[in-house]
Amino acid sequence: MYGTQYLRPLISLQRRLHELALVEQEAGHGDAGSAEEARAIVGAIEKDAATLDVVHAAFRARIAGAGEHGVALCREIDRLRPGLPSARIAASSSGFVELREAITHLGVASNLALDPDLDSHSLMMVVVTILPTLQDRLVRIAEIHREGLRHGLTEKDRTTLAVEARLLRQHLDELKSTTGTAFGSTAAAGLQSALQGPLAEAIEASSAFLTRIEHSEQGARAEGEIRVERAKAIEKNEALRMLATERLDALLATRIDRLRGRTAIAFGGVALVVLLSAALVVKISTRLSRRISDLAGAAQQSIVQAEQGEDFTGMQIRPGSSRDEVGNLERSLAHMASKVKQSIADLRAATAQLEQHNQTLERKVEERTIELTAANAELARALDQIKKAREQLFLQEKMASFGTLIAGIAHEIQNPMNFVCNFASLSAELVPDVQQALATQKSVMNRQAFQRMEEMLGELAENIELIDRHGQRADSIVRGMLALSGGQTREFEDVDINALLNKYVGLVHHGLRARDPGLDVVVRQEYDPDTGVIQAVPQDLSRALLNIVSNACYAANQKRRRTTGALTPATAGSNTFAPEVNASSRNAGDSVEVRIRDNGNGIPKEIRERIFEPFFTTKPPGQGTGLGLSLSYDIIVRQHGGQLRVETQEEQFTEFIITLPKRHAMDEPIPGDS
Amino acid sequence: MKILVVDDERDVKLLFERRFRREINLGELSFAFALSGESALELLQSPGHDGVSLALVDISLPGLSGLDLLKTSKARYPDVQVMMITAYGSVAIRDRAIRDGADGFFTKPLDFISLKQKLRTLK
Numbered sequence: 001m002y003g004t005q006y007l008r009p010l011i012s013l014q015r016r017l018h019e020l021a022l023v024e025q026e027a028g029h030g031d032a033g034s035a036e037e038a039r040a041i042v043g044a045i046e047k048d049a050a051t052l053d054v055v056h057a058a059f060r061a062r063i064a065g066a067g068e069h070g071v072a073l074c075r076e077i078d079r080l081r082p083g084l085p086s087a088r089i090a091a092s093s094s095g096f097v098e099l100r101e102a103i104t105h106l107g108v109a110s111n112l113a114l115d116p117d118l119d120s121h122s123l124m125m126v127v128v129t130i131l132p133t134l135q136d137r138l139v140r141i142a143e144i145h146r147e148g149l150r151h152g153l154t155e156k157d158r159t160t161l162a163v164e165a166r167l168l169r170q171h172l173d174e175l176k177s178t179t180g181t182a183f184g185s186t187a188a189a190g191l192q193s194a195l196q197g198p199l200a201e202a203i204e205a206s207s208a209f210l211t212r213i214e215h216s217e218q219g220a221r222a223e224g225e226i227r228v229e230r231a232k233a234i235e236k237n238e239a240l241r242m243l244a245t246e247r248l249d250a251l252l253a254t255r256i257d258r259l260r261g262r263t264a265i266a267f268g269g270v271a272l273v274v275l276l277s278a279a280l281v282v283k284i285s286t287r288l289s290r291r292i293s294d295l296a297g298a299a300q301q302s303i304v305q306a307e308q309g310e311d312f313t314g315m316q317i318r319p320g321s322s323r324d325e326v327g328n329l330e331r332s333l334a335h336m337a338s339k340v341k342q343s344i345a346d347l348r349a350a351t352a353q354l355e356q357h358n359q360t361l362e363r364k365v366e367e368r369t370i371e372l373t374a375a376n377a378e379l380a381r382a383l384d385q386i387k388k389a390r391e392q393l394f395l396q397e398k399m400a401s402f403g404t405l406i407a408g409i410a411h412e413i414q415n416p417m418n419f420v421c422n423f424a425s426l427s428a429e430l431v432p433d434v435q436q437a438l439a440t441q442k443s444v445m446n447r448q449a450f451q452r453m454e455e456m457l458g459e460l461a462e463n464i465e466l467i468d469r470h471g472q473r474a475d476s477i478v479r480g481m482l483a484l485s486g487g488q489t490r491e492f493e494d495v496d497i498n499a500l501l502n503k504y505v506g507l508v509h510h511g512l513r514a515r516d517p518g519l520d521v522v523v524r525q526e527y528d529p530d531t532g533v534i535q536a537v538p539q540d541l542s543r544a545l546l547n548i549v550s551n552a553c554y555a556a557n558q559k560r561r562r563t564t565g566a567l568t569p570a571t572a573g574s575n576t577f578a579p580e581v582n583a584s585s586r587n588a589g590d591s592v593e594v595r596i597r598d599n600g601n602g603i604p605k606e607i608r609e610r611i612f613e614p615f616f617t618t619k620p621p622g623q624g625t626g627l628g629l630s631l632s633y634d635i636i637v638r639q640h641g642g643q644l645r646v647e648t649q650e651e652q653f654t655e656f657i658i659t660l661p662k663r664h665a666m667d668e669p670i671p672g673d674s
Numbered sequence: 675m676k677i678l679v680v681d682d683e684r685d686v687k688l689l690f691e692r693r694f695r696r697e698i699n700l701g702e703l704s705f706a707f708a709l710s711g712e713s714a715l716e717l718l719q720s721p722g723h724d725g726v727s728l729a730l731v732d733i734s735l736p737g738l739s740g741l742d743l744l745k746t747s748k749a750r751y752p753d754v755q756v757m758m759i760t761a762y763g764s765v766a767i768r769d770r771a772i773r774d775g776a777d778g779f780f781t782k783p784l785d786f787i788s789l790k791q792k793l794r795t796l797k
Contacts, residue, residue, distance in 0.1 A: 410761060414761035414781075414782040414783065415683055415761050417783050418761070418782040418783040419685050419689060421783040471783070617736060619736075
């Protein structure tokens with residue numbers, strides 16, 4: 001941009017300088033119009049120079065602004081990317097500053113290349129402009145003097161001469177001053193050396209001529225001398241003018257060439273600046289791009305190496321890598337890569353160690369597996385033993401309850417057997433006494449009757465002996481039962497609990513009514529059709545149900561009896577108590593709940609805890625063994641893994657609640673077993 | 675010697691009276707009978723235990739059991755000897771009875787020969 005801005009006024013300037021050279025050549029030949037044109041061109045050149053100054057100042061300002069903008073940009077980057085090392089920001093900043101300074105130097109150099117030449121050129125134009133004027137004035141003074149000599153100098157001529165002389169002096173002074181200024185410029189040293197002598201000589205000559213004219217009041221007399229002098233002066237002036245013109249032309253040509261060269265250099269410099277800037281930018285960006293690309297390539301290679309498990313070579317850093325941000329990045333990445341390389345090496349070592357550990361571990365696992373397999377086999381044997389022990393225990397528990405049952409039976413049998421055996425024995429003891437008493441009556445008795453009595457006594461003794469013998473046999477059978485009470489087991493099978501309940505509740509009810517026609521207990525049955533089948537031992541479970549239902553019927557009937565017994569004949573008709581037993585079942589998911597409820601007198605609080613004890617009974621002798629509930633408890637809880645609990649309220653009701661699991665689990669712990 | 679027989683079986687009275695007819699007739703022995711532990715304690719608490727010096731107690735009794743009666747009697751009337759009778763003489767029950775102070779243990783059917791021998795040692 002600035003190149004274009006520079007270029008336009010520079011091309012314009014070059015063109016004007018060329019025109020100026022032509023004009024000056026013409027002016028050198030005394031063309032006054034050319035001098036005017038030259039002035040106009042110089043004015044235009046000055047305008048172009050001013051334009052260049054403006055452009056240059058703007059360029060400088062923009063360069064400075066660019067530097068400041070670069071720094072601000074770095075700060076912005078720093079703010080936006082706090083992760084970037086501040087050193088890189090500083091490097092970026094200094095890069096911008098360097099760039100700015102380089103451009104500034106180039107600008108200053110170009111400025112220096114342009115400005116002195118423009119200044120000297122302007123001054124030379126002034127010199128070139130003054131010299132013809134000076135010559136013209138000298139010619140004019142000479143013309144006046146010639147006319148004055150011919151016709152005599154009038155007062156007007158004298159005044160004109162005085163004015164012209166003053167103006168000429170002024171021009172000379174101006175020329176001196178201008179050349180002094182121009183020659184003061186270092187760049188115009190050549191011009192000085194070329195013009196100083198002739199110019200000073202010309203000025204001196206002109207000044208001397210003027211002084212002489214001023215003092216030649218008797219010009220007429222010296223006309224010849226004056227003519228000669230004038231001719232000499234004109235000749236000298238002409239020669240001087242020619243010389244000056246030649247020198248000036250040569251010098252100007254040289255200067256123009258140099259100026260052209262410098263302009264070209266300046267143009268080249270600006271173009272160079274632009275190109276350098278562009279090249280610098282391209283180089284920097286290319287270099288950056290290449291370096292970043294290299295880094296990316298190295299990083300990619302590292303990733304591929306890491307992914308494929310190849311040897312990780314890390315990232316190589318060129319020697320003398322720059323200290324800018326990319327260099328920092330390279331060094332950081334290289335450092336990181338070396339760390340990664342080290343980490344990979346460590347990892348490989350650790351992996352190898354791990355592999356070794358794994359092998360050791362696998363070996364140990366194998367050893368432990370063998371040990372565990374052996375231990376498992378041992379454990380399985382132990383488990384098998386435990387299972388067997390548990391089965392045995394369960395059997396023992398079952399037999400214990402069965403033994404309890406046998407004990408109850410034995411008790412019940414042994415009591416009557418006690419009487420049977422002892423009364424038989426007593427009776428047997430009586431037979432000899434009777435025989436003895438009969439013998440005393442032999443003499444008074446009918447012989448046939450006596451013989452019949454003896455036979456009958458013998459038969460009686462025999463019968464008693466048989467009773468005793470069979471009593472003893474029964475006793476031995478009971479004792480044998482006790483001895484053999486273990487060992488009998490029954491199989492679990494699918495049992496329709498509702499059907500079982502229906503069968504045994506009905507059986508109990510009818511059985512009790514058959515024994516006691518006065519029994520008028522109403523039995524209600526409400527069975528849940530969803531209960532389905534359960535796994536149970538039907539013979540045992542039915543015995544438990546039979547006991548509980550019998551108790552319920554008994555309790556309800558007892559209350560009726562008591563109520564009836566307490567009534568007077570007058571109030572008998574108003575006895576509204578209706579003995580009732582309810583049997584119900586309910587599906588409870590994994591189990592079945594059976595409830596047997598009677599509306600009897602309930603169980604007194606003080607004996608509630610004893611009702612499941614063996615031999616505990618509230619019934620009179622002969623009506624209960626005290627084993628029913630304890631046997632039921634054994635069957636439901638120990639044998640079937642269920643629950644048996646009672647809810648009761650005195651004078652109101654008793655309800656036995658039986659919970660039976662649907663599936664029998666032989667291996668599971670027996671509830672209530674401790 | 676007066677013997678208290680505690681048994682809820684009513685025919686026990688007849689059995690004992692007939693088995694010990696001779697001793698009763700000779701005045702060597704006399705008997706009292708109770709059908710429950712409670713009625714036995716009532717009798718024992720009368721002055722001089724109503725002459726009773728030995729109780730023959732069936733273990734299986736309605737209400738207060740024979741073993742309960744043994745403990746109560748031994749606690750209240752240590753001068754009265756107590757012998758237990760049971761239809762099922764398990765070792766556990768026998769041990770418990772002996773531990774609670776029973777002076778003898780018999781099983782049913784009662785062997786009166788053995789019982790008489792035992793009574794003779796007490797006289």
